[in-house]
Every structure is written in structure tokens, then in C-alpha cells.
Amino acid sequence: MVLAFKGRSLVGGKAEGKTLVTRQAFMFPHGIDPKTGRITDVRHELYGSSIKGRVFIFPFGKGSTTGSTWILETIRCGNGPVAIINLETEPIIATGVILGEMLYGVRIPVIDEVEKRIFNEVRSGDRAKIDGDTGSIEVMKPSK
Amino acid sequence: MYLSKKQEKMLDGEDGEGVRLAMQLITRIGDMYGADRLVEISRSHVLGHFGSLHIAGVELLEKFTNLGAKFIVPTTVDPISIEPNRWKELKIEPEYAEHQLRLIKALNEMRVVPTYSCIPYLIGNVPRYKEVLAWSESSAVAYSNSIVGARTNRMTAGFDIACAITGLTPNFGFLRDENRHGQVLVEVRKKELRDLDYHTLGYIVGKAVGNMIPVITGLSRESKADQLKGLGAAAASSGSVALFHVVGISPDAGSAEEAFGPNKPEDKIVIDEEDIAKTEDEIGTSDEEPDLIAVGCPHFSVPEIIDLARLVRGKKVKSGVEFWLYTSESICNTAERMGLIPVLESAGIKVLCSTCAVVCSIRNWGFNVMMTNSAKFANVVPSEHGIDIAYAPLEKIVEVSMR
Numbered sequence: 184m185v186l187a188f189k190g191r192s193l194v195g196g197k198a199e200g201k202t203l204v205t206r207q208a209f210m211f212p213h214g215i216d217p218k219t220g221r222i223t224d225v226r227h228e229l230y231g232s233s234i235k236g237r238v239f240i241f242p243f244g245k246g247s248t249t250g251s252t253w254i255l256e257t258i259r260c261g262n263g264p265v266a267i268i269n270l271e272t273e274p275i276i277a278t279g280v281i282l283g284e285m286l287y288g289v290r291i292p293v294i295d296e297v298e299k300r301i302f303n304e305v306r307s308g309d310r311a312k313i314d315g316d317t318g319s320i321e322v323m324k325p326s327k
Numbered sequence: 328m329y330l331s332k333k334q335e336k337m338l339d340g341e342d343g344e345g346v347r348l349a350m351q352l353i354t355r356i357g358d359m360y361g362a363d364r365l366v367e368i369s370r371s372h373v374l375g376h377f378g379s380l381h382i383a384g385v386e387l388l389e390k391f392t393n394l395g396a397k398f399i400v401p402t403t404v405d406p407i408s409i410e411p412n413r414w415k416e417l418k419i420e421p422e423y424a425e426h427q428l429r430l431i432k433a434l435n436e437m438r439v440v441p442t443y444s445c446i447p448y449l450i451g452n453v454p455r456y457k458e459v460l461a462w463s464e465s466s467a468v469a470y471s472n473s474i475v476g477a478r479t480n481r482m483t484a485g486f487d488i489a490c491a492i493t494g495l496t497p498n499f500g501f502l503r504d505e506n507r508h509g510q511v512l513v514e515v516r517k518k519e520l521r522d523l524d525y526h527t528l529g530y531i532v533g534k535a536v537g538n539m540i541p542v543i544t545g546l547s548r549e550s551k552a553d554q555l556k557g558l559g560a561a562a563a564s565s566g567s568v569a570l571f572h573v574v575g576i577s578p579d580a581g582s583a584e585e586a587f588g589p590n591k592p593e594d595k596i597v598i599d600e601e602d603i604a605k606t607e608d609e610i611g612t613s614d615e616e617p618d619l620i621a622v623g624c625p626h627f628s629v630p631e632i633i634d635l636a637r638l639v640r641g642k643k644v645k646s647g648v649e650f651w652l653y654t655s656e657s658i659c660n661t662a663e664r665m666g667l668i669p670v671l672e673s674a675g676i677k678v679l680c681s682t683c684a685v686v687c688s689i690r691n692w693g694f695n696v697m698m699t700n701s702a703k704f705a706n707v708v709p710s711e712h713g714i715d716i717a718y719a720p721l722e723k724i725v726e727v728s729m730r
Contacts, residue, residue: 193359212379213711224710245567247707248463249379251483256381274356275483281355282485285348286387 184324186304190268190297192318194280196290198266202322203237204307205229210246211253211279220262238311239264240301243271254279258289266313268320269295294318328357328497329364337493345396349489356486357497366498370454371402371491372447372462374484375434376686377427378408385426387485388433391492396437398491403440403447405464406626406653406683407431411443413679418691437492443681444655446556446626448475451657456578459502461490465569466625466703469559472570474552476578478502481569501570507579508588509572511536515545517600523720525554526702527607528598529561535596538567542586548575553628560625561702610705613715617698620644620728621684621708622721623653624701632662635721636670642729644675649692650728652676653683674729684708698724 207228214224220235234257244250254276257263263283267276272295283289292315305311305322312321330338338354340347357365374380380388407427410417414424435441444450445464454460454471460479462468471477480500482490490496500506513532517524532541541562555576562568572580580586622635632654644650652671654662659680662668671678684697685707697708698717705716719727 213707217381217383226710247379247564248465248468248481248483249374249376251485252374252380252384252387255387255485256383259381259383259386274360274480274486277356277359278352278483278486281352282383282387285351286383286390 184326186322186324188298188301188320188322190294190318190320192315193272193277193295194291194293195316196292197315198238198292198313200236200238200265200311202240202305202307202309202311203229203232203234204240204302204305206242206302208243208245209241211244211250212246214246215253215257217253217256217260217262220257234264235262237264238266238268238313240268240305243269244273244276248275250275251279251282255282255286258283259287263289263291266291266315267293268297268301270297270299271295294320328354328362330354334365334495343395345391345394346493348391348394349396349492352486352489353493353495353497357499360497360499362497362499364498365495366459366502367494368400368461368490368496369458370452370460371398371400371487372452372464372467373402373404373439373487373491374463375404375430376406376408377423377430378686378688380430380484382426384484385429388430388488391488392433392436396492398437398439399494400491401440401452402491403442403452404434405443405445406686407443407681408687410679410682419688423688442655442657444626445683446628446655449552449628450655459496461487461496463487465563466556466560468569469563469571470556472501473559473572473577474555507570508540508590509542509586510539510590510593511541512583512592512595513541513543514595514597515543516597517603521720522554522557523607523700524603525550525558526561526700527603527610529558530565530610530702530706531598531602531606532571533562533564533566533568536566536568539593540570540572541568542572542574542580542583544574544583546573546576550576553631556625557701564703564706607718610702611716611718612709613696613717615696615715617696617717617728618648619692619694619697620648620650620724621653621697621699621704622701622724624683624685624699624704626683627652627654627658629658629661632658632667636667638722638725639674639676639729640670642674642725644729648728650676652678654678654680656680685711698727700724
């Protein structure tokens, strides 16, 4: 079964990978270890998971204004997600992603204003196809 | 987004490759967030601590300096991850210090005003009403937007640098008057607030409103700058508050009606004496004896150092306890000339300049419990350094840690 979702294109490009989904706001500063991509925020439900290579779906960011370089360092270390999908992507996250492209040539599509139902219908581990140019997301659910 | 002829030339590289790179970043973000044009900024405040910039941040700043970029507006900088002259004494690893020193060098090459402090608005980088800024440091953003009525978005590492290099920032978000009206009413019902209560209030407000704009009533118009800086720092840390209105204090909040403008309050929160006492208890995570005292988040001002010196005169920090005070070099120099630093040092207090426990690693000390009068420290330090927090007013801190 394939589920389709729409959002607003913020950073273009295509990506494919397994999803990592949370309904909780996500904190990059001190919330992730850039050297591994693992989530280190003990208060977060995804504590211990890795964002590396995943289509990372979370509602919005939180935490200090240093978030951009936490994302950038994660990208530099080769541990970034392959795509980011949010309800609201604040400039802190967008800056990290754009700098990743400008400094390290890594393009990570970003889609925001995604349909809210994605948080109900998609589980971590589902495979997803992202088109950052059109803001469309396809999620392949395993048939029951 | 509209660009003037001159701005188009900057983007084409006429003012050098550094300006071109900065313009590329700024225009992409402006387009993303629906900015209609770029506006000039009068001053800037940027991040430069290795603890959060990492090697990628070092490479980014060095890329700008290699391309010959310079800041073209007065640009101060946040606390850094080492005490420049005493990092060995503070158990910082040489490799970590080395990276921070590279960041300092890059910032100096871009002609930063080397304040290394989170309170630029008290030490010379002082904006006025409706000045357009591009500031990082969430507590300084909250203060300049809310208490001064200047206009700034919550910038971030890299984006802040690009704005300081071009003197421009995209016109969106909190720069536009229509996005600055209040959204949530907060009624404070406690008279005679102590200094710590302002921190606790900020913590409650931030948790309750997230990134919405609160309108706070019930605070004295005579609230001190240091109390308001504590309130803003706590709200920006427990939530993502970049702008709040204090009725009677904030320039756009002569009344609650004025602060809300065309908006209707989406919610109303009442905070009474009992709520403040309850939250004060919750912020602390331990009742054990502290082995580290940390004050100065945000950085201590001269009046706060005067208060502390009065409390500790003739006393001595207990053995087995470290007592650290964080401030800026310029404030420390002033306090030194006032004869206050010797009072603190003879009481066993370490006065640390240009850094703080949020941006500097203290892991190598093996502390168990940090006692502080800062709700922001209390909020950030446990997740960052894995130590417990005791939260108390300055008088209590002195009572517990000194004899």
C-alpha cells in the first residue's frame, strides 16, 4: 500500500529511505551526537535512535539558536538524514541544511507544512520517497 | 524577494567572494520565509563557541575569512567555550581549546568586538526602539525584542555571520509589526517579586507558551534590568520565546490592549504565589549538598556583583565546593577597579570571564550537583553535562556553600 502526503517545498531534490518519525519537537543542540547521528536527548522518545540516512519526520525544532551548526556538523560527519519533513521548519534548521549544501555539497530535501495525518499514518521504519521540488511524499506500507 | 541593484551586485560578487557567499545564504532563507526584501541592520551579535559550532563551524568561519569577509556593522560575540587565559586550570582538553582559538582568530579577522558575553545590551551593544538587528543568543534576542522594542529574529550560527558581513537581513518574522502582536495573556498575581521569581516566572511562561507571544501583566514598572534579563533568558530556554510584552515596561505594551493589537488572546494563564513556589521546587532535581555553585547566567552585571560581594564579605567557600561566577571581561575589569573582585576571590569564588557552563565543558570535573540562581542554567545544564541541579536565591546559595 502506498500513502501519499503533500507539503511545501523548502529545499528541492529527491531522496529515498526509511523513515524516523516522532510527534515530539526535536532539539539538535545537545540532542544529537554529530559523530554518530545518534539521538542523545534523554528526554526524547527517540533517544538512542540514529537519524543517519533516514527520512526524518518531526513537527518542529526546539532549543538554542546554535541548532544550525549541530546539523551542519552532523552532515560534515556523513551522519545526516536524507530528507527532513516538518509541520514548521524554522530558519535554524533551514540554515544548517543550506550550509551543508554550500560547504559540503550534500543536498537534503526539506518539506514543511506537511499534512498532519502523516504523524498518525506513518511509523518509523516505513520506506519513503521524497520529492523536495514538488513537496510530495510517498510512503510504502508493508501489506498486512 | 526584491533585491536592489546594489544588492544584486553583491550577490554577483562585486564586493568579493565572502559577501557573495553570505548573500547566497541570506537570499535563499529570505525566499524560503516569504521576505519581500532585505533590510539594513544597525548592529549584530553572533555565536562563536566551539561547543556548539563544532569543526563544521570552524570551517565555515575560516571559509569566510579566507574569502576576505569582514563584519560591516558593530558585531559583538557570545561567550566562548574556554576562558581564554585559564583553560588549562579549568580542565579543558588541548584539542578543544585549539579549535576555540581558531574560531577566535577567524572572528578577530572579521573585526568582531570581542565581548564574549551574552548580555551585549548591557555592555555597549545597546539597541534602541525599532532598530533592526540580526542577533543570535536566545536570551539577548528576547531582551532586545521585548524590553527594548528592537526588531530581531532568532538568528542562528552562520546566518548571523552572513548578516553581519552584508549588513542586511531578510524582512520576515519579528521584523514586521504585524507579527509582533500578543497571543497569550499571562497574569502574574504575586506582589514583591524576589530576583529568583523573575527567573521562575520566565521558566513557567516559556513552558506554557512555547513559541507564541505572551503578554505579561502584574509586574512592577520598576523591575530591574537584571530581573528582566533573567525572565527573558528563562522563557527563551524553557520555550522558544523570542518576544514577550510586559505591560507597562515593553515599548509596544502601554496596555494589554495595545500589546494584543488586533489579536484576541488565545489563552489566559494565571501565575500566583503558590505556582511560583511549586515551580521553584520542580526546577531543582536534587536535595543533596551541591559541589558546584554556578552564578552568572545570563552573565552577572556590575550591580549583581555588588550584591554578591555584600553577601560574601568575610565569609569563605566550604572545602569540597567550587563557587564559579560567570561574567564578561569588561564587567570584571570594572568590578576589579571598584575593589569587588578581591572581595570575591578572598572568599574563594572563581570569577570566570568570557565563558559559562552552557557553552564550556565541565564534564572533566565530575561534579554531582550544581546549585544556581539561574533557571536557564537549571534547564540546560542537566542534559548537557549530566549533573543534578539545586535551584535557590543568591542569599540561600551563600548560606549553603559558605561559612
